[in-house]
Amino acid sequence: MRDLFAALPDDPAPPLADGYLGEVLRRGRRSVRRRRIGTAAAWTAVVLALVAVLLPGVPRPAGPAAPAHRPSLPDRFAGYSTLTSTVERSAPGRAIALYTFGNGEAFNMFQSLVVGADADTYRRVDDMERHDLSMGLLSPDGTRVLVGDDRGATSELTLVDLTTGRRRSIGLGTPLGVRPLAWSPDGRYAAYSATALEQPDTSAVDYVETSVLDHGTLRLLDVETGRSTEIPSIKGPWTAAFAPGGARLAVQVAQDVHLLDLNGHEEGVVPIGSGRGLVAGVGWSPDGRFLTTVPWVSGSSDHDVFITDNVDATFVPLDPATPTPSPLHDVARFLGWRDPDHAIAAAVNASGRLSLIEITLPTNERRVLSRFDAGSSCELGTQHCEVIDLQLAAGLLPDLDVRTARSPDRGPWPWFVRLPVAALLTTAAALTWFLRRRRARRAR
Template structure:
């Protein structure tokens, strides 16, 4: 080896090519830039992942009260979505409809929903889901929901504001089994049936049925929280306020009692055997008639699938007033646009539900909207069903139909956002591992 090194020429090393050093420095700086860009992109991904986790717990800004726009329903209601958020997490604003949607054949996956009166917002009412056997009323202006309990006694009702998501407890002053009946047009009064549990009967299976069989009428003033008992009306089945809100019609047995807001009885209207006052919307828009549907004296309409059509008949309040002709094939009378037009739910031969405007004078019908009753519930194993359908009756006079857009179901649940952020976090971790290995 020494001989080999001795034999090497002593010539100097060849000179570097022109601009070689500059090119080396440029490439060095480019690699630095790439590393910095990669690091910045990785941290950006980390920040976005944490933002996806934190957004659900950031309080939502309060939404304004009912806007001045004309209220409307979508020309078709959105299908079932397990990603629907709650009113309490993301307030939707005023609602045009409230109903329970889903099926319980294999899994109990019913959702109590409110649908926006101004855009296609769908929200679950969390206060309803939290009750064991809930019952609820939608206010006439669509801005509030009153929630009670169907099973067992309760000492309070919950009032949920759809424009803010806030809740307010309404103390009943005592423990009652309650049946919510109707809400006055001005939003101040609620008619309800209330009963005290009889210990000799054991634990009731349904407080709502006990309030129907043994309860008395009470008028709840939401502005003061006080409720006034009307002991003269026992076993109230259904109620409906007059269009001006000054009186309330309450059915007991086969008679409808007309009362003022102090509970003073002004008249009694017989409705005939086998007929019952239409709940919440049974007083016509001109105040002249009471609408009735078939009633066997025991059944409560809430909680049943809306698939069976029936006939609506009208009973004059004043003797000698001619009644409009009966209206056939109506699943549920939901409210009045004016004295000659009512809004009702109807079902076709296949059980598909729709909202219709019915004209009393001519018998004409116009479809306003349709419900999705396809097989999208219970993980696409069952047909979806609608129960407990109510409309914001104070918005029906100006009601229109809008073209349904992409449904706004609100922010994803916190747990789901966490799951969605995991793949992104995994990609960030993989990037750092590969970068370290390359180094």
């Protein structure tokens, strides 16, 4: 090797081109800047992704309890989503609708949902799902839900505030089987039926409901004070509806409807005919002249039955001399009143799709207000989604508008989704940074 190097000529190296060293330094600095900018961009993307994923978990400030603008109904209800958050985690504000949505053929994937009256917010009602989709009542102003327990005796009712997400327990004293029936128009009183339960029959999913319908007595709850008053003369109440002013209550027992004041004094009895039932909650007309009835199966209710079939709604006058509207045919649920001449109901079309309609009683003219999603997105895409126990905020219907549905606000993603997504994004960013550094080393 020494000989080889000794044989090399001693001529000096050729001179470098003008500005060569400066060009080398410039390119080196540019390469360093690119690597630094790429690394900063990658980590900025990670931070932004983490903020987007994790920030929705921070509780939002509660919305106003009584917005000044008119309530509205979306012209299309959103489909099923497992990413829908809960009232407790993210309060939705006042609601226009409460219903159970889903299916249970192979997997029990039902959700108890409230839909916003001011925006396209969808939230699950925690307490209804804790009690295995127990029956709840939506208050007339859409700001609260009263929840019982369909699966066994309970020592309390739960009042859920949709504007704050807070829950309030209303004690009943001793454990009872409870079934909520109706809410007064001013939101002050709620009627429910209750009875002591024997050892539950775990094989019967409607054990509480059947027991209360057979043996329960009427109770009137003062929502503000939490005090309940039993009306023992009314035994086995099936359904109830308050008068427009809230000073009287209609309660069905067998095929008679008893008219009571708030002290439990009976003012009269109205027979409604065999096989008919008073419409729950909103069965008393806004002008106080008549009661609304639908087909009824003695000793049971249909609050946990899919809304798939149309029936007819008929009207029974409180005074036999008072004329009543003609029966309404092809309605699946009677849901409330805009005024004495306009009602809102649910109806199923020939394709089995559920819609909300406004009906003009004198002419039977109908207008579609909203439609439910008819997709097969339930039970991991194997079943059609069905609607159960649909209710509307009765006090908001007179001023109701219809809004164009937008992308649904389902609240913050659940942790079991946010954490894996955050981990995946972090891993992807770290891998990108590592590959860029490796490629830069090879280039050097």
